[in-house]
Amino acid sequence: MDAQTIKVILADDHPSVLAGIKSIITTTNLQVVATACNSTEIIKLLDRGVCDVLVSDYTMPGGEFGDGIPMFEFILRRYPAVRIVAMTMMDNPAILGQLRSSGIRCIVSKTDDVSLLISAVHIAHGSDKGEFFSPTIKAIFNVFGEAKGLLALSQRESEVLRLFVSGMAISEIAGQLHRSKQTISSQKNSAMRKIGVARDIDLFKYAIEVGLIPSRRIENKK
Incomplete structure (x- = not known):
């Protein structure tokens, strides 16, 4: 009995990595x-409708459609039938959580056995709700369980939170995002309620715990 053939596109900016994974x-x-x-080459291939599952590295600079979360979100919107498996070297729980919340439900760390991609592809292809996290990714989600609070944030709340903990004032964020100071303040307060903190100092501590900012930066906020 012949199983259905799953057509895969592999994307990585290192030819040797592509060759190794393909084999x-x-x-x-x-x-x-x-x-x-x-990303430019990915979109050209997807426009031809040649695959069921895209297996793509997270970081691939130089493409017309960027890389990382913006690229994956664009692909999900434009090609809703295509399933995605993300590969990454990242261990930042906040970014991984944001990747997961953007709709990428199969994530494989490049530090894990590459053969795990086989299971990830099958799960991605089998259901749009199936999840597969390689051992390293799963451990990060388990250890940094508090980072799951980020999953509840809206895109705008997350954007405001990241800019604020990077050191920008409310007025500066408002100017950069072309929103009113009242709107920015409201979105910041909403984000703080969702992650369960009441003071700015606790927000910075939280940001350190989930990897949004390095620990040394909090010393300047006390």
């Missing part, structure tokens, strides 16, 4: 139909 994940029912090294 490992090509199985009787996984077919790597194309490879790409940036």
Whole structure:
């Protein structure tokens, strides 16, 4: 009995990595139909409708459509039928949490066994609600459980929070995002309620715990 062939596009900006992954994940029912090294090439391939699952690195600079979360969100909007498996070297729980909340439900760390991509592809292809996290990613989510508060934030709240803990004042954020100071303040307060902190100093401590800012920066906020 022949299993359905799953057509896969591999994307990574290192040709040697692409070759290595391709040799490992090509199985009787996984077919790597194309490879790409940036977002421009990915979009050209997806426009042809050639794949079921995109396996892509998180960081691939130089493409017309960027990389990371903005690239993945664009692909999810434009090609809702395509499933995505993200590969990454990142261990920042806040960014990984944001990646998960953006709709990427299969994430594999490049520090884990590359053969895990086979399971990730099958799960991604089988259901738009299935999740697969390689051991390193799963451990990060388990250890930094408090980072899950970020998943409840709206995109605008998350944006305001990140700018605020980076050191920007409310007025500066308002100017950069072209919103009123009242709106920015309201979004900041809403984000703080959702993650369960009441004071700015606690917000900075939280940001350190989940990896949004380095610990040394809090000393300037006391």
